Amino acid sequence: MSDLTFNRRLRLYLIGFAIGLPIMWGLMRHKNVMPLPSEIITEQVLANPIQYSKHARCRMECRNITEDEILAVLKMGDVNYSKSEVQAKPCKKYAFEGKTTDGQELRIIVGKCEDVNTIITAIDLGAEHECACE
Incomplete structure (x- = not known):
């Protein structure tokens, strides 16, 4: 029973990661990098x-x-x-x-x-x- 819960949590984590990664990339690619x-x-x-x-x-x-x-x-x-x-x-x-x-x-x-x-x-x-x- 705990394996099922773990698999479900892992799947939700991966779905969230797959959604969040392109969003973060889109937000960060237009950010200006300030010189040192x-x-x-x-x-x-x-x-x-x-x-x-x-x-x-x-x-x-x-x-x-x-x-x-x-x-x-x-x-x-x-x-x-x-x-x-x-x-x-x-x-x-x-x-x-x-x-x-x-x-x-x-x-x-x-x-x-x-x-x-x-x-x-x-x-x-x-x-x-x-x-x-x-």
Whole structure:
């Protein structure tokens, strides 16, 4: 007798699942997916012209980091909010972290202003470099 009850419950469950699945699919397929906050920041940084501070140029030269590697980290890297200063004035500072094509782990600090973004510094997270930069 309990098998009959179990079979009936199973059948009702499967019927409900078969009805509910297409309904949920129909409701969810038109839902807009919101980008992540780091994706929004990346888009905003790449939308404006990028300039390099003297300090960043010195660090890049000392650590053998190219502009292409900087752009690759900005495009493919992640924003490290614990190292960022999002309340800084006049420009917010964001720390992008990622790997270059040759495996170098970098942290790029970007000053995000209204009309231009400035690369403030480039840090090699995998090695110490003695740079004579101010």
